[in-house]
Every structure is written in structure tokens, then in C-alpha cells.
Amino acid sequence: MAVSSRRRITALVITLAAVALVTLPWALFTSRADLTFGPHEAQYRITADSRLTVDFGPLGKVLVPTEDVIPLGLGVHVDIGEIPVSGESADDERPAADPDAVADPGGGSVDALGGDIASYASLFSAPQAQIDEVIDGLSQEILTRWALAVCVITGGLVGLALFLGPTRVDTIIRAFVGKELLGIGLVLVLVLTGLGTVVLNRPQPISPDPAFEGTPLAGSQVTGRLGGIIDTAFGAVQDFAADNDAFYDDVLETLRAQWNDRPITGNWTDRGLVPPARVGAPADSGGDGEGQKGVTTFVFGSDIHCNIGMARVVGAVAGMSRADAYIDGGDISMTGTSAENYCLDVLDDELPDKLPRMIVKGNHDSMGTTQHAKTRGWKVLEDSTAEMAGVKFFGAADPRRTVFGSGPQLETDLTADQYAQRLRDEACQADFDIMLIHDPAVGAPSLRSGCTDYALSGHWHRRVGPENFGSGTRYVNSTTGGALANALTPGPLKMNAELSIIRVDNETKRPIDVQIITVTPDKKVQIDPWVRFPEPRPLVGQPPVDEPGR
Template sequence: MTERRTPPRWLRWTLAAVAALVACLLYGVTTASATLGLGPHEALYEVDTDGLVVVDLGPLGTLEIDSPLPVGLGVDVTVKEIPADLTAVEDTTTLDRLAGDLDGYLQFYASPSTTFDAVAHALVLDAARRAGLALAAVGLVGWGVALLLGPARRGELTRTLAPRTWQLTAGFVVVSLVGATLVASDVEQPTRGRPASSVFDGTALEGATITGRLAGVIDTYGGQLLALYDQNEAFYAAARDDVAAAWRAWEVRHAVRVATGTDAPDDEDVVTMLVVSDLHCNTGMAGPIQEVATRAGVDVMLNAGDTTMNGTAVEKVCVDAFADAVPDGVPMVVADGNHDSQLTSDQEAARGQVILDGDVVEVGGVRILGDRDVLETRVGVGTSVARERTPTEQAGDLAEAACDDGDVDLLLIHTPPVGNRALESGCVPFQVSGHTHARSGPTQIGQGMRYVNASTAGAASGQATVGPLRGTAEMTLLRFDPTTRTMLDLQVVEITPAGAATVLDREPIPVPVPPVGELEVADAGSSDGPTSPTSAPASPSASSPASAPAAGDDATAEP
């Protein structure tokens, strides 16, 4: 009888480790799940082995498409918070919210790949977490069993099992394959519905099949929705092309002005920043924003807040769409607004964006101070103070932080009047804000200049931002000289509701005019020799409250 060869100890341990790792990975992958958004609703995504992505819409039926996952893996999607009885909708507020839900569905349909990418990333992370926990459990159980057996019994088992290493390994592989096959065959294969209407042709959902009442809904109304979708896609694609054409026209105009001495040649050492604000989930604007950022070669992007409408978890698709529009390697600095939330800030931070929270940060050589808005506005609900401070208290804190630092170049906040105290203190030379949906400035406030960017989503009062523009969308390029630490000029890019883009010429930033007392001293100094000004910038504690700005400013106004 031939004696079995016993594999070396290192090989036995390696095979055991690999076997445990494979088993834990299979467990992690096949049990992974994540809760993310689907349109306006939260949805539970669970990995299975049927090779399909099946969206369960309850009594409406299911939407089924072939899964993009490898090795026959699929995903079951259970949509939550679907009203069981739409006749229960009675009040205007609820109807308004349902209109907002429709916007959410359109956002998903306009860019489903953004949702799919987020889901895939979340499932991979959950699979890795589950596999890691399973591996740790296997290790602990193995250690516990070894401890209970004792040295003598472990030695006896080793002498018995070691010569059978290859047989045991082959047996483990066979059991794993059989187990995987049983798991796959035990999954109830969904009944493929009849092919959906041709409305899905040419979209990310092409080839999807429908079951239940949803099939009739798609047949009846799908063509109308697809027409809206195509209109939306065509509008923003054309708008992006028009932005490119307008930029090329401006470059020619600028080159002529440089040649004639009207404009100064571009300085490569300046920092170029692109300001966007009040995006309000209009993901269609991601393309034009990316076009401007790329063509201008921006070094930093500034988001003056209101990326979302309600700061909810399902609006992550909006955060992701705008994050994807940022050129590689360009940092995005964000001062979230009253329509955002702490959850929005967390979602943005997860995408690598710099979230302002009351401290000074240096990005691209620019020292930026800012904070998230203390107010929160929810559609159909209203506005409330969501943090431990009022706008006036936040204004004082920002002024104090600026003066304590002593070297702030830029204040980035959502609501313009909240920066008044910092500007009046003389500790902030330039402020960028949004909120009003209308461009204004640069306007001198105290010893600094304030610029308010219009809505980059073309947001119009009382109208949804999904679909072609209702108002003129604007974004602003700012150029900063890191040597003199001054803001040089601004340049506005506009897109009208007709889709026509315009790149305006650069506008020099005005130099703040000193107070009257300082002007008189300066005049005296020009005739009698150098003289120190008699009036110093006011301290934060002595400056006027942020709630008392120029007429018409209101820190609590909610566009």
C-alpha cells in the first residue's frame, strides 16, 4: 500500500487560508445589500444570483433588466415609501411633495448611470465588510476550537488529516460549487414580462421588460415621458455645445484685445476659480459646468450652496452628478445652503469635496473661510434654525474667526448678509455668496467687496429646476493673484432659457474706497508728508450686526 505524502506545513496552512478566504468572499458577495435612493424614494438593493436587476414596485409590478454584474450576479431592488392608496392624497402640501417626487424620477431617468455607480460602489463596500467579518469569525472559531482540543488532540488530528490534504481540498471545492449551484437554483427566477414598449430604445433602460400594471402605464404614458426626456437631453447637450462655441468666440475677442493693449496678457501664476450656486438638483447643468471648468483651466471650484432641494439621502444622485462634473485633480470647496443638510455635507465630503464649517482652509493657495447655513428650508414645510446658532450669531463667529486668523482671502457663505460683519470688520477683503438667485455686485460692504452669484440652475421662483431652463443660468470665473493676495477680476458665463450661451468679458474687481475720515487723512498726508490713518477697521464686537445690512437684504429670505 502506497503511503500518502504529507504536504509541508506551510502549504497546508496556505490552502486552509485560501479556502476560508474564498468561502468568506462568496458569502460577502452573495449577501451584500445597501439602502440608497431610487428617484425620490429610498430603496433596498440586495445581491442575488439570477442575473437580473429586478425593481419591485409592489402592486404596480416589476421592472427587469439584465444585470451588469459579473458571474451571473443580479440585484433585487425593493422600493420603499410608495403610497399604497393614492386616493389618500388630500392636501395641497402632499400634492406639492408628489410633484417633487416626479422631479426625482425624472432626475433618475435622466442620469441612471449616476445611481448605478453609487449602488455598485455601496454593494462592493458592503460585500467587503461582510467578507471581512466572516473571515474574522472563521478565525476566532478556529482559534477557539484549537484551544478547546488541546495540544495532544490537535497533534492526533494533524497526523490523521494532513496526509489527506489534497482530498480535503478537492472536497471543499466540490461542496462550494454544489452549494453555490443550490443557492442559485433555489432563487425563484422572476417571470420575464412581455417586452416593454419601444419607448426604452436608445436609453439606459433599453431591453427592460415589465410585469403587472406598470406595463400598461408605460405603454400609455411612456412615449410622453420619453419625449420630455429627449427634450431635456437635447437641450443641455446643445447648451454645452453653445458654451464651447461662446468660449471660443471670447478667446478670439480676448486675443484681439490683448494685441491692441485693451486687455492685459493672461498671467499663468493667477488662481482661477469657478463659482456655482443654487444648483437645486438640476443635474442637466453638470455638462455645461464641466465645459466651462475644463476650458477655463480652473484651479479651484467654489459651490456657494443649495446643491439639493431638501438635503435628503435620495438626493445623493444630485451630489454625485455635480461631483462628476469637476475636472480631475480640481478641488471643490462647498458652503452648503439652507436647502442642503448635514447629510448633504457628508455626501459631498465622501466625494472628496472640502466642506466649510467655520474654519479657514487653504485650497489652491487661497485662504478661504466659510460655513454651512444655519437655516434649513424644506419644500412644503418652511424654514427653521437647524443649528445651535442664529444667523446673527453665525455672522459674529465668522467675523471673529477672520480677524483671529488675520490672513483670510475669501469668505464663502450661502446667504449674503451673514458676511456683513466680517466685511465691515476689515478682516475679509472679498465675499462670494448665492441664495438670492440674482447676480449682484461686486458691492462694497464696510472694508470688503461682496459678490452674489445667480442660480447656476436657472432657478425661477415656484418652478421646478428639472427640465430645460426656466431662467438664465449663470456661473462666474474669479481670478486671484496669490502674490498681492487680491481678487483681480470676474467673468460671467450665461445660458438663457433658449439655450444660448454668452461668455462676458472680464470685469475688474473694484478697489474698496476707504471711509471718509481715512480719505481726509490721506489728502493731508499727500501735502504734508506721510500720515497714519486715524480710523482703524472696526473690531467684530464693535461692528454692526449682520441682520442690519443695506435695505432689501434679508438673511432669512428663502428663494
């Protein structure tokens, strides 16, 4: 008698369930995720030892108990790799805040060394970005591996069934009729036996290192040669993190205290309309764009250079100003390595949830930096236009990538000058309201040509404008990270850091005015009066303008 279709379906469901159940532990414990750990490349995998194991190879291991944070007795093993670098590190010149002194503002070899300590310290100051990255990476690898295993085994069984033919398959199914529970039991025995073996092979309990008492790593153990230097090394990292947190805690306290007393006058539209009644309301009273009707508010930063402390300030300003969007003029990292994606992740986490955000690549970022930004939901300008809060922006990635020792390297087939000319041609054909470009010199031909009315930039580490330039108007933001020549950018500020709030008229889509927020190395916060954007003007017999920082 032929096997009924119901029996066939039951057998198929049981087979799929058994395959899924058997392959899940395999997928869980064999998956590998290539991510980062502080400044290092690192490979992560799931274990069954209730601990986080950070393996530094011959130096030893750091063992951290995880019973309270990872369920089911699971743990994570991290194999630490190299610190990714670009070029040689023999060049001690750190591009400066003064573009006339150094041709390329941005990171330097001091940051290359000190940035490693800052990256470790960031794990204490803002660990959530690293945790999210690990969870996402491992989850993707496990699900991919599990789905692949189920598909391969199921496909093999289907192929075997086709090879045997319906008659033999019916005979096999009849042999298991009424024995479904036995089959399920066998599968469970196999799974539990495997898990039991893992549990029985669990390592010895962790012996806590006294050096970690009173820290986030309390209860951890260090093995091997690493144990001999952990007190000094961990103390340096902990002190750096503590100083960084204390500095920006004070800055944020000062910022919040001054916020409601900030200058609120200004041209509320480019037609001079009076401000609405809600102007000056407390920051937590709700509403968009500081309660301004007909006005869109943007928070604009640039050249953060991995200063995660200032990322907290950016997030606070975006929230208190009730900004409609955040735009970044580039150089969010120092060299654009994969490990420095963490710098963008921290800023992304600090910005208000669901706040639209946009970035253009700077010369200290890489194509990988902006690709990572896309995965976090950022809009990226790459010879393209994008709309943010009703305003259409146009921009392109900086063609260079500045690396330590070897200087700028072109990431395109065009030089910076050639790229600027191509950008001008594209601007003349594009429909947009505001250009966002990292280097003002790259955007200069577009302003001179009359094809761009307004341009926002960074790169020079000093503020310029808003001012007329060519037949348009430009504004150059200073460094939001406080990036000083030959000094470590992450950590307490070594020079002034600036962040801009820009208001745009919703009807004309023209920038109205800008307010500068300055944070100083002595933790003072200055909120300037609003400065009006001058109207673009026709270019009449104006001589060529030499650009600083070329």
C-alpha cells in the first residue's frame, strides 16, 4: 500500500526539524566572525565556557566571567590579530590646524601610537558599539552557516530520495511508521550527548586578578607573560578612560547649563520673518528644529578624527537643538582602517534615535569607512545627491586617502585638481540646494562657475565664513574633534573643538544662519550669536582666488 500524503508531509517535517536541531550546535560553535577589538583585527567565536577569552597569543590571555551577561553557559573567544596600518609610520608630522603650516590637516603618527591606547580606553567609555558589532557579526555568521547546513543536508536527502525512487522511499517511510517518537528521541540523545561532552570539558574556574578590583573587569584573570605587565598597561588605559569621561562629563554639564541662555536671535527665514512664539522654550519641551516653523535645523560637524568624547557633545547638541538631521563633513576617523569603524559607531550611538544622518568621505577616511556608514543607515554622498529633511545635498568623496608616512594616496584615477573640475561639471548638471564636500579647495571650482550657490566643508581645522566665494557662498567648519598638530586627538581636548548649527529656510532651501558651539581645553563652552549666510552674488571680473591648504 502506498504511503499517504499525510505520512509523507509528517516525515518531511520531522526530517527538517531533526536536521535543524542537529546542525544548530554545529553552526553555533564553528562560526567565526572577523571583526575588531580596540585597534586590532580580531576573530570571534562562540564557546561553552561562560567566559570571554581574549587571546593575545604568546603574551597570554585575558579571561572575563560572563555568567551574568551571556545565557545558557555560553562564552566568546577572541583571537587578537594585528593592528591594521596604512603605509609606514616614520613620518612624525601630524597635519595641523593651520593649513598654511601643513598641507594636509588630519591625523599623524602620534595618533597612530596614542590612538591604540585610546581605542582600548574606548572599550570602557563606550563599550556598547563594540558589543553591537560582535552580536551582529556572530549572529549573521551563525544564521548563514545554519541555513547553509540545513539546505545542504536537506538537498542531499532529496537527491537520495530521487535516486532511490518512490517505491524504495515508501518502503523506508513505512519502516518508520509509528516510530516517530523514537526518531525524535534519538535526535535529542545525540544533541544532549554533544552538549554534555562540551559541559564536561569546561575549563577550571577563573582566578580573579586583584588588579581589576573596582573596575568593569572585576573578576577577570590574566595568564601568561601578559600577567606581568597588566598592572601598568591596564592602569594606563583605565586612567585614560577615567580622564576622558571626567573631562566630557564636565563639558556636557556646562553645555546643558548654558543651553537655555544661548543667543536665540537671528534671521528665522531668509525673508526676515519674526520668530514663532515657541522660540526659547526649554530643550525638553518637544517639537522639531527648536520649534521653528518654516525652518529646518541641521547640526554640522567635521574632522572628529575619532574623538569619541566629542561624539557625546555632538549627540547632546543634536538632541537639545531638536535638529532635523546631522550632517558630517568627513574625517570621522584617522586613517580609515576597519578598526576605526568603531569611531563612527560611537557617534552613531550618541546621536538621537531615528535622527537622519549623512556623511561625505574625508581624506582621512576610506571607502570602507563610508561603506560601513551605509550599513548603519547613514546616507553617503558619492558623486550623488541625497535629500535630508527636505533639503537636497550634493557631494562626492575626497579622492585621497591620507596614510602615515607615505602621505596622501589617490583612491581614484584622478588627482585632486582633476577631481575638482569633474565635480564642477557634475554640479552644473545636478539639481541640488547645498554642496557638502570635505575639502573646500575641491569645491572651489563649483562655486566659481556659478553652478553651486552654497557649499559646506571642513578639512582645514579652522573656521572660514560664512562668506562669499566666487559667485556662491561657502562655510568651512573647524575641527569638531579638536584635532591639534602633533597631539593625540582622542581624549581631553588639546585645542578648541567646534560644532555648527545651521538653519535652512524650508521654502527657498537656502541656509539662513549658523551658530557656532566652541568647546575649549579648559572645559569652557561658548555658544556664539547667529551669523547670517550672505546671499550668493554674480561673479563679475573677480580674479582667481588662491586656496590655502592645497
